[in-house]
Amino acid sequence: MSPRRAHQDLVRALLDRHGRTYAAEAGIRLRDTPQPLYQLLVLADLLGARIRASVAVAAARALFDAGLGTPRRMADAPWRQRVEALGAGGYRRYDESTATRLGDGARLLLDRYGGDLRRMREAADGDLGALRGALQELPGVGLAGSGIFVREVQGVWPEFAPYLDAKALQGARRLGLPEDPDRLRRLVPAAETAALASALVRAALDRSVAEEVRERAGQFA
Structure with a gap:
């Protein structure tokens, strides 16, 4: 052979x-529209921490089930609601700090990109380094999270594949x-x-x- x-x-x-x-495991029907792209960002943030992937996926599902699947809803939700949703998904080790940064990140995304990651894509103009740099400006995403986001989004943003x-x-x-x-x-x-x-x-x-x-x-x- x-x-x-x-x-x-x-x-x-x-x-x-x-x-x-x-x-897909987190229930995200990924396409090039604001809500699933934001949900992928949340998932990438959670997966980027030192915690089992299965727990990160479950926590993402719990956040979305709690109605926190858009940057506006994430930003407007009480901190305690975010903590409880993360806890429901088993993401307890970093739940309080993660709840804070998810809120801060959602607000920054709204302020800088109108809550639409497609605007970040447009600004990057096919430059992988520029995209990852912009992602890492969001609280908590970091080097690992930005890589996970690109790894997953390449199916709908093929210029990064x-x-x-x-x-x-x-x-x-x-x-x-x-x-x-x-x-x-x-x-x-x-x-x-x-x-x-x-x-x-x-x-x-x-x-x-x-x-x-x-x-x-x-x-x-």
């Missing part, structure tokens, strides 16, 4: 089992896949790049994922 065919089988097995973006961050490339290495983003992208349709990135992150975070995928890929041979 050629190396490319082996890589394709691995990617097929990976996407079959774990090809779901974190946005392929974006596979260090964690995704760590997953590729664990699976024996190429560690070059362009080579990885050529293994899937362009529309699946974000799903591939998320699946690779899961392989990086959980060794058993990589073992399962290799076993399943062997069944395709």
Whole structure:
């Protein structure tokens, strides 16, 4: 079997089992409109902390279920409401500080971009560094959060694709896949790049994922 065919089988097995973006897992129907983009930003903020991804996803769902899925509603909500929603999602370690920065970040987003992240995209004009820099000006997003946002949004903002961050490339290495983003992208349709990135992150975070995928890929041979 050629190396490319082996890589394709691995990617097929990976996407079959774990090809779901974190946005989809959090119930976000991602498209290029203000509300889902803001919800992705909230999720990226939560995922960027030193806490399990499953807890961050659950906390994002709890915030949205509490009606805090737009920057205006997040900014206007009492601090205690944000704390309680985060707690309901199991995000208790950083709930009070996170509740503060989510409110501050929503207000800054409203003041600077009218609550619409598409304006940030326009200002970045396809420059990845400019986009990540603008994201990091929002309280709490940071280096990790900005990378997570780009990794997930590339499906609807294709000018930033392929974006596979260090964690995704760590997953590729664990699976024996190429560690070059362009080579990885050529293994899937362009529309699946974000799903591939998320699946690779899961392989990086959980060794058993990589073992399962290799076993399943062997069944395709």
